[in-house]
Amino acid sequence: MQKPGLLLDVVLVSDPHLLSVVRAAVERLTELSGFSPPECRSITRAVDEAVANVIRHAYGGQPNKRINLSCRRISCTVKGQHREGLEIQLLDNGLPFDRKKLTARSLDEVKPGGLGLHFMRDSMDVMEHRRVGRQNQLRLVKYIDVNAAGQDSQGE
Amino acid sequence: MQKPGLLLDVVLVSDPHLLSVVRAAVERLTELSGFSPPECRSITRAVDEAVANVIRHAYGGQPNKRINLSCRRISCTVKGQHREGLEIQLLDNGLPFDRKKLTARSLDEVKPGGLGLHFMRDSMDVMEHRRVGRQNQLRLVKYIDVNAAGQDSQGE
Amino acid sequence: MQIAARRLDQATIFDITGHIDLANSPELRKTLLKELRENKTPRVILNLTGVRYIDSSGVASLVEGLKAAKDQGLRFILYGLSPAAREVLQLSRLIKIFEVFDDEQQALA
Amino acid sequence: MQIAARRLDQATIFDITGHIDLANSPELRKTLLKELRENKTPRVILNLTGVRYIDSSGVASLVEGLKAAKDQGLRFILYGLSPAAREVLQLSRLIKIFEVFDDEQQALA
Ligand SMILES: Nc1ncnc2c1ncn2[C@@H]1O[C@H](COP(=O)(O)OP(=O)(O)O)[C@@H](O)[C@H]1O
Numbered sequence: 001m002q003k004p005g006l007l008l009d010v011v012l013v014s015d016p017h018l019l020s021v022v023r024a025a026v027e028r029l030t031e032l033s034g035f036s037p038p039e040c041r042s043i044t045r046a047v048d049e050a051v052a053n054v055i056r057h058a059y060g061g062q063p064n065k066r067i068n069l070s071c072r073r074i075s076c077t078v079k080g081q082h083r084e085g086l087e088i089q090l091l092d093n094g095l096p097f098d099r100k101k102l103t104a105r106s107l108d109e110v111k112p113g114g115l116g117l118h119f120m121r122d123s124m125d126v127m128e129h130r131r132v133g134r135q136n137q138l139r140l141v142k143y144i145d146v147n148a149a150g151q152d153s154q155g156e
Numbered sequence: 157m158q159k160p161g162l163l164l165d166v167v168l169v170s171d172p173h174l175l176s177v178v179r180a181a182v183e184r185l186t187e188l189s190g191f192s193p194p195e196c197r198s199i200t201r202a203v204d205e206a207v208a209n210v211i212r213h214a215y216g217g218q219p220n221k222r223i224n225l226s227c228r229r230i231s232c233t234v235k236g237q238h239r240e241g242l243e244i245q246l247l248d249n250g251l252p253f254d255r256k257k258l259t260a261r262s263l264d265e266v267k268p269g270g271l272g273l274h275f276m277r278d279s280m281d282v283m284e285h286r287r288v289g290r291q292n293q294l295r296l297v298k299y300i301d302v303n304a305a306g307q308d309s310q311g312e
Numbered sequence: 313m314q315i316a317a318r319r320l321d322q323a324t325i326f327d328i329t330g331h332i333d334l335a336n337s338p339e340l341r342k343t344l345l346k347e348l349r350e351n352k353t354p355r356v357i358l359n360l361t362g363v364r365y366i367d368s369s370g371v372a373s374l375v376e377g378l379k380a381a382k383d384q385g386l387r388f389i390l391y392g393l394s395p396a397a398r399e400v401l402q403l404s405r406l407i408k409i410f411e412v413f414d415d416e417q418q419a420l421a
Numbered sequence: 422m423q424i425a426a427r428r429l430d431q432a433t434i435f436d437i438t439g440h441i442d443l444a445n446s447p448e449l450r451k452t453l454l455k456e457l458r459e460n461k462t463p464r465v466i467l468n469l470t471g472v473r474y475i476d477s478s479g480v481a482s483l484v485e486g487l488k489a490a491k492d493q494g495l496r497f498i499l500y501g502l503s504p505a506a507r508e509v510l511q512l513s514r515l516i517k518i519f520e521v522f523d524d525e526q527q528a529l530a
């Protein structure tokens with residue numbers, strides 16, 4: 001028996017070519033979870049950017065390191081409201097995050113780079129970076145839009 | 157550092173809805189590995205049928221059991237020839253295979269069912285079922301077609 | 313997978329889209345058998361133009377539909393096969409037992 | 422990702438297909454900068470009709486192309502953006518700094 005809600009638990013190597021494999025799987029999983037097409041695209045984008053950041057920053061571009069990506073269904077109470085959602089957790093054993101750099105830059109300046117964290121924050125309801133032991137943990141959560149989902153339920 | 161050649165190691169639950177997630181990931185991985193489009197489709201089909209068989213036969217349709225799918229690049233010597241390929245291994249903790257049933261039925265009779273093993277054998281160069289301890293192991297290998305791949309190399 | 317039915321005088325056409333696999337082939341089977349039981353139009357036609365994948369459980373559902381149709385003297389017709397769908401019927405040597413056409417016009421002719 | 426170049430009198434058009442991500446954005450960057458250095462056609466046009474995904478590293482390559490073009494007084498034009506490509510340029514608030522057109526005719530006009 002699996003931990004409740006677990007859908008997929010993937011170990012991959014830190015090779016950028018595998019990003020398209022991750023996107024294919026995550027996009028399909030978001031479709032199955034009932035998100036709208038733009039939400040599916042934006043969650044997929046967030047996961048892609050998160051994995052790319054691990055490859056580039058935590059592992060400095062080394063292609064043979066271990067990345068763990070797990071996806072589970074969650075249901076919880078947020079501000080007194082019942083919410084269903086998808087939780088995605090990313091683990092790596094690379095260099096620790098530098099907290100000071102982990103704040104997204106201003107978008108007013110036009111320059112290459114520094115967009116990934118923006119895309120992630122924009123797409124997800126929760127984005128939490130934690131260092132636990134020698135591991136970096138990133139937790140991303142997206143709740144299913146109850147307004148969209150509730151359209152054909154009573155009381156509308 | 158990972159075991160050599162490892163590309164992806166996926167744990168999923170035995171829910172048929174996840175088959176489309178597995179196909180999306182495997183299809184992309186076969187494309188990256190340099191297989192032709194029909195080969196990509198047929199390897200993806202073989203993995204789909206293999207996972208479906210675990211869900212239906214090893215786990216009798218219970219949706220919350222653990223399936224492990226791993227994909228690695230291999231290179232080896234087959235009949236004196238160097239071959240590169242993709243190895244896919246499937247592990248489950250379900251009922252042991254019944255060897256007698258594991259032979260594909262004749263295709264002369266028209267009836268529903270009994271096609272999965274055909275598709276797998278047809279697609280793959282190696283298909284090996286083993287029982288190790290309390291685990292079922294299925295190993296599938298597809299070699300990259302050297303004739304197709306070698307078209308622009310010397311000595312043709 | 314999505315299934316929608318169009319009922320004409322002489323035929324019922326099922327427009328099917330998506331992937332047919334173990335997650336939904338039981339639903340396909342049920343839909344086909346119900347149609348064949350309740351509305352006996354002379355032809356049951358499956359529009360597979362939007363189907364990019366069929367696995368062996370999906371093929372099994374098609375075979376059951378075909379058998380139920382034959383039992384009642386009705387025609388069971390497929391059209392719009394993608395490369396993947398065609399491959400799977402060829403591999404299982406079942407392509408010859410189905411009536412397969414290129415498009416709707418031929419299927420209705 | 423695949424890139425192919427078509428060189429016209431007044432423009433170089435790059436037909437790009439596939440996904441642009443960390444695995445190939447360095448190649449895109451290199452190709453664009455090389456073109457801008459070696460063949461100074463007045464317009465460099467990127468046909469993105471076949472591009473279904475661009476990540477932030479791909480956007481960074483486009484920004485570098487744009488900057489290099491501006492430095493030389495050349496125009497840098499995008500056309501054929503998919504919903505995903507448009508979203509990513511909007512999110513990064515960069516859509517307004519690029520010249521974006523619907524199709525090749527407009528990009529060449
Ligand atoms: N997984 C990570 N590990 C370590 N540092 C990170 C990680 N993700 C992001 N960072 C830091 O945050 C900065 C901003 O990240 P991001 O917005 O994705 O832009 P970019 O990666 O293009 O610099 C990075 O430059 C890096 O210093």
Ligand SMILES: Nc1ncnc2c1ncn2[C@@H]1O[C@H](COP(=O)(O)OP(=O)(O)O)[C@@H](O)[C@H]1O
Binds near residue numbers: 252253272274
């Ligand atoms: N993973 C498995 N575990 C146990 N038995 C299996 C497994 N895969 C196949 N089998 C046995 O082999 C038979 C033939 O399999 P297959 O050709 O896939 O057709 P089907 O699954 O439609 O019966 C199955 O009916 C089953 O008895």
